[in-house]
Amino acid sequence: MVSNNLEMSQSLPLQGANSSIITINDNFIEGDVFEVVLKRNSLGLGLSIYGGPEAPEPYTNLIRVKKIFPLQPAWESGMFQEGDILLSSGGQNLTGLNIRQALDVLRSSPPIVTICICRPKEAIIVPKPNLKPSKRLRSYSFSPASIMCDTE
Numbered sequence: 001m002v003s004n005n006l007e008m009s010q011s012l013p014l015q016g017a018n019s020s021i022i023t024i025n026d027n028f029i030e031g032d033v034f035e036v037v038l039k040r041n042s043l044g045l046g047l048s049i050y051g052g053p054e055a056p057e058p059y060t061n062l063i064r065v066k067k068i069f070p071l072q073p074a075w076e077s078g079m080f081q082e083g084d085i086l087l088s089s090g091g092q093n094l095t096g097l098n099i100r101q102a103l104d105v106l107r108s109s110p111p112i113v114t115i116c117i118c119r120p121k122e123a124i125i126v127p128k129p130n131l132k133p134s135k136r137l138r139s140y141s142f143s144p145a146s147i148m149c150d151t152e
Contacts, residue, residue, distance in 0.1 A: 028058065029058060029059075029085070029118065030120065030121040031085070031118045031119050031121050032118070032119045032121070033087070033116065033117070033118050034079075034116075034117055034119075035114050035115065035116050035117070036077055036079040036080070036114070036115050036117060037112065037113070037114050037115075038073045038074065038077060038112070038113055038115060039073060039111060039112045040073055040109075040111055040112075040113065041072065041073055043069075043072060044072070044073075044107070045072070045073050045106065045113075046068065046069040046071075046072020046073045046074040046075055046076075047065050047066075047067065047068050047069065047072070047074040047080060048065075048066040048067040048069075049063050049064065049065060049066055049086065049099065049102060049103070049106075050063075050099070051063045051064045051099070052097065052098040052099045052102065053098055059085070061095060061097075062095055063085070063086045063094045063095070063097065063099070063102045064083055064084065064085050064086070065080055065081065065082055065083060065084040065086065066082065067082065068080050068081075068082065079117070080117070081119060083119075083120065084117050084118070084119050085117065085118040085119075085120065086102070086106075086115060086116075086117060087116040087117065087118055088115070088116040089109050089113055089114075089115050089116075090105075090109040090110060090113045090114060090115075091114070092105045092109075
């Protein structure tokens with residue numbers, strides 16, 4: 001039975017993994033690992049993601065937070081930051097998945113879900129690829145408009 005008094009989020013550090021170098025899909029990343037419990041609303045979890053097999057090293061095959069939408073569950077929790085790595089959702093591993101597979105896992109999660117996050121210690125600056133002005137990049141989100149197109 002789920003209590004109606006459940007906080008929107010809670011952070012639980014994982015024993016032995018907090019503030020350390022972790023290995024994710026053969027990538028060595030120094031960061032903090034913790035869990036956040038979110039209660040989705042009618043619009044979803046309130047964040048967009050990017051990454052997967054196309055992501056540059058050292059984030060290849062990792063799903064990362066691209067944007068956090070104001071007044072949505074992820075934003076209200078105060079625990080998410082752009083660039084965070086989503087390790088699992090509801091006990092299902094997100095590492096090694098492409099964007100569509102990760103979206104399927106996140107969207108099919110229960111109304112109250114525990115998300116395991118790694119926050120990298122230092123941002124690694126990866127040069128942006130040279131894109132033609134007409135090239136369109138897709139960003140997937142959990143808001144009413146499930147696909148937003150950004151032009152760079």
